[in-house]
Amino acid sequence: MGKPQAEKAQTSNTAAQTHGPGVDSNEREPGEVRLREFCESEAHYRDVFERSRDAIYVHDLKGRYVSVNRAAEELSGFTREEILGKHYSNFVAPRTLRNARENFCLKLDVPLETTYEAEIVCKNGARKPVEVVSQMIYENGIAIGVRGTARDISERKLAHELLQALRLVEAQEAERQEITHELHGEISQVLTGLKLSLQSIQKDCPIDALGSRFDESVEVIDRVLAKIQEAAK
Numbered sequence: 309m310g311k312p313q314a315e316k317a318q319t320s321n322t323a324a325q326t327h328g329p330g331v332d333s334n335e336r337e338p339g340e341v342r343l344r345e346f347c348e349s350e351a352h353y354r355d356v357f358e359r360s361r362d363a364i365y366v367h368d369l370k371g372r373y374v375s376v377n378r379a380a381e382e383l384s385g386f387t388r389e390e391i392l393g394k395h396y397s398n399f400v401a402p403r404t405l406r407n408a409r410e411n412f413c414l415k416l417d418v419p420l421e422t423t424y425e426a427e428i429v430c431k432n433g434a435r436k437p438v439e440v441v442s443q444m445i446y447e448n449g450i451a452i453g454v455r456g457t458a459r460d461i462s463e464r465k466l467a468h469e470l471l472q473a474l475r476l477v478e479a480q481e482a483e484r485q486e487i488t489h490e491l492h493g494e495i496s497q498v499l500t501g502l503k504l505s506l507q508s509i510q511k512d513c514p515i516d517a518l519g520s521r522f523d524e525s526v527e528v529i530d531r532v533l534a535k536i537q538e539a540a541k
Contacts, residue, residue, distance in 0.1 A: 343453045363458040385431035401427035503529045
């Protein structure tokens with residue numbers, strides 16, 4: 309194979325990888341062709357694109373992916389060929405899809421960068437929380453697509469949930485201690501009142517036969533009060 313033919317084959321392979329299988333670039337709309345040219349330009353950009361640890365994607369104004377990097381494949385479990393040409397709704401969990409659509413529409417109205425959380429559906433059925441940062445791509449002042457990154461925040465979400473659980477346990481423990489302290493105080497007051505009543509009865513109505521029993525009752529109350537005070541420390 310001569311050099312021109314080799315270069316032609318290499319160009320064809322690159323186009324097939326970027327465009328997805330079974331798609332004729334001649335049949336595409338002018339804006340989509342320009343968008344693909346943008347994705348394929350500059351070797352330095354492609355190198356950074358592929359080396360990024362975050363999933364990077366580009367989709368057209370209809371929401372169809374035209375370029376994704378290796379990290380996007382690793383994050384989702386889908387191959388590049390399985391992603392390209394598909395609408396982003398195929399990979400976003402239904403409960404976060406509305407938020408994704410609203411952020412897409414927001415960028416159409418206002419030229420700004422949006423940051424939001426979503427949940428992607430992986431090839432194995434698992435769902436992963438991601439933080440999406442995206443912005444519109446413009447050419448000569450005309451919007452031609454959206455470029456964004458999706459970062460896996462599973463560990464961040466797990467840490468947040470553990471922190472929330474820890475705070476809940478601490479709050480419950482503080483509430484338990486407060487209730488226990490209040491109960492201890494109330495019980496102590498009741499037992500102290502009972503002790504005083506017994507002592508008053510013993511003093512006002514001395515009965516030799518019951519004198520020892522009154523003393524035993526008072527001792528029992530003193531022991532219970534001591535245990536309550538010790539538990540409250």
